[in-house]
Amino acid sequence: MANNHQLLDLDVAALGELYRRREVSPVEVTAAYLDRIEQTEPKINAYITVTADLARAAAQAAEREMAADAYRGPFHGVPTALKDLCYTRDIRTTGGSKILADFIPGHDATVWTRLREAGAILLGKLNLHEFAAGGSSNNPHWGPVHNPYDLDRIPGGSSGGSAAALMARSALAAIGTDTGGSIRIPAAVTGCVGLKPTYSRVSRYGVIPLSYSVDHVGPMTRTVRDAALMLNVIAGPDPHDTTSSSIPVPDYTRELEAGIKGMRVAVVRELATQLATEVEKSFKSALKTLEGLGATVEEVSIPFLATSAASTARTMIVRAEALEYHERWLRERASEYGPDVRALLEQGMMVSASNYVRAHRVRALMLAETERTLEKYSVLISPACKITAPKIGEDRVRMPSGETLPVLAALVALVAPFNATGQPAIAVPSGLSTDGLPISIQFVGRSFDEATVLRVAYAYEQARGSFPFPKI
Amino acid sequence: MAEFTPAAVARLARDLFDYEMSADSAASVAKVATTMLADAKVLSALDLDGLEPAFSYPAILAQARLRPGK
Numbered sequence: 001m002a003n004n005h006q007l008l009d010l011d012v013a014a015l016g017e018l019y020r021r022r023e024v025s026p027v028e029v030t031a032a033y034l035d036r037i038e039q040t041e042p043k044i045n046a047y048i049t050v051t052a053d054l055a056r057a058a059a060q061a062a063e064r065e066m067a068a069d070a071y072r073g074p075f076h077g078v079p080t081a082l083k084d085l086c087y088t089r090d091i092r093t094t095g096g097s098k099i100l101a102d103f104i105p106g107h108d109a110t111v112w113t114r115l116r117e118a119g120a121i122l123l124g125k126l127n128l129h130e131f132a133a134g135g136s137s138n139n140p141h142w143g144p145v146h147n148p149y150d151l152d153r154i155p156g157g158s159s160g161g162s163a164a165a166l167m168a169r170s171a172l173a174a175i176g177t178d179t180g181g182s183i184r185i186p187a188a189v190t191g192c193v194g195l196k197p198t199y200s201r202v203s204r205y206g207v208i209p210l211s212y213s214v215d216h217v218g219p220m221t222r223t224v225r226d227a228a229l230m231l232n233v234i235a236g237p238d239p240h241d242t243t244s245s246s247i248p249v250p251d252y253t254r255e256l257e258a259g260i261k262g263m264r265v266a267v268v269r270e271l272a273t274q275l276a277t278e279v280e281k282s283f284k285s286a287l288k289t290l291e292g293l294g295a296t297v298e299e300v301s302i303p304f305l306a307t308s309a310a311s312t313a314r315t316m317i318v319r320a321e322a323l324e325y326h327e328r329w330l331r332e333r334a335s336e337y338g339p340d341v342r343a344l345l346e347q348g349m350m351v352s353a354s355n356y357v358r359a360h361r362v363r364a365l366m367l368a369e370t371e372r373t374l375e376k377y378s379v380l381i382s383p384a385c386k387i388t389a390p391k392i393g394e395d396r397v398r399m400p401s402g403e404t405l406p407v408l409a410a411l412v413a414l415v416a417p418f419n420a421t422g423q424p425a426i427a428v429p430s431g432l433s434t435d436g437l438p439i440s441i442q443f444v445g446r447s448f449d450e451a452t453v454l455r456v457a458y459a460y461e462q463a464r465g466s467f468p469f470p471k472i
Numbered sequence: 473m474a475e476f477t478p479a480a481v482a483r484l485a486r487d488l489f490d491y492e493m494s495a496d497s498a499a500s501v502a503k504v505a506t507t508m509l510a511d512a513k514v515l516s517a518l519d520l521d522g523l524e525p526a527f528s529y530p531a532i533l534a535q536a537r538l539r540p541g542k
Binding site: 239240242243307308309311312313315316327330331334342343346347349350351352355357358359360361362363364365368 | 476481484485488489490491493497500501504505507508511512514515516518520523524525526527528530531532534535538
């Protein structure tokens with residue numbers, strides 16, 4: 001049968017076909033992934049915990065079920081890894097922190113319960129920015145995650161381990177979380193696909209919170225189809241998460257291939273400025289591709305969305321809610337936090353109650369403005385990040401205008417507004433820079449219309465063609 | 473423009489949160505807090521008529537019913 005290298009290149013959909021034809025076994029595939037983890041981890045550091053024995057046992061169980069024609073669906077036998085923010089029963093869940101270094105939960109996060117019941121095989125728990133509170137995944141306790149396209153660079157964050165493992169081919173599917181872009185940023189700078197579903201579409205139960213009001217859980221995969229397949233498994237109401245939505249969940253693969261001819265796509269002017277030169281070039285080329293597929297691309301303005309005040313509204317909510325969760329630990333174990341996470345929590349002390357409440361009202365205003373725009377357009381489009389992956393430890397980047405920006409600001413600027421609005425948004429790679437670093441675009445849709453977001457992203461991805469894996 | 477000083481930040485942290493902030497942290501937080509204050513003024517000038525904070529009673533009620541007796 002296929003050699004290890006070929007097995008690792010397959011996406012979820014293609015692997016499922018081979019399983020159905022019984023051309024490969026989950027035992028064989030899982031062994032290939034565990035070998036790959038052993039080979040790549042010294043360079044990438046994507047994992048905090050590898051659950052090799054459990055993975056082998058789950059693979060054997062999957063093999064027995066498939067032999068008995070008890071096929072569970074597209075995630076049966078899929079080697080999957082979880083951001084180490086997600087509870088796993090009897091398996092260490094650190095949140096990427098020192099504080100929870102020995103924490104062993106008594107139950108699973110709902111996303112893992114659903115994936116496990118769908119037959120997914122857990123390879124392990126993925127490294128991240130400490131407590132998901134940052135964009136670099138330069139973790140002071142578990143070591144930095146390295147970008148597979150350039151080991152000296154960050155994979156973005158906070159779901160950096162998830163993205164790096166996908167593209168290093170040491171996991172086939174992964175879960176990420178997104179409070180200010182933490183799924184889409186790492187997807188954008190490592191060349192994978194990251195979908196932040198609508199707030200409340202996917203249960204947050206059993207996921208260590210950063211900010212209750214703007215935390216999102218979602219798929220990170222190598223292809224848009226795989227993201228749709230994973231969303232089919234994890235979306236839907238959960239009695240354990242009382243904020244989860246009961247709006248019916250469609251089959252997200254049903255309209256993937258319907259094309260985008262006649263669709264109207266809006267470029268938000270405020271989210272397409274001050275870009276790195278090659279990001280701007282790739283974005284313009286993506287717009288031409290969409291037009292070539294029959295979509296109409298128009299420019300719109302949503303002036304408040306990208307303002308400093310709008311950003312502050314979101315960050316006041318995040319800082320205040322993060323502080324509420326961490327307050328006792330901060331008081332008693334401050335030295336066990338990395339400096340940037342401690343700083344974010346300390347900033348939370350300066351958010352007044354009235355400003356916190358007002359920030360929530362401002363979220364509603366931002367959502368009203370973007371939903372109004374989306375009455376006329378199927379999706380909004382922007383670059384996912386202003387820049388390509390920065391070097392590990394780099395604090396500021398120089399933009400073509402000569403201005404320097406904090407790295408975090410350049411990473412979050414175009415994605416974070418949609419954490420405040422809660423609308424679905426996906427990052428899809430659009431090309432490589434001349435120095436071989438991924439560049440990505442972002443599509444944003446109406447609340448609970450992930451189906452259209454995925455449809456447009458899929459059409460674009462098919463027109464773009466295959467995306468090269470890094471040479472590692 | 474109103475401004476947070478490092479001393480004010482350190483005192484707020486101590487008085488409100490029983491937290492001893494280092495001088496370096498207080499200086500850095502004071503800068504961020506001053507920016508927040510300026511942006512908060514912009515936010516307070518927005519027309520937010522009809523927009524309430526979305527703290528959901530159905531969610532609160534459901535959580536209360538989920539909570540085991542203690």
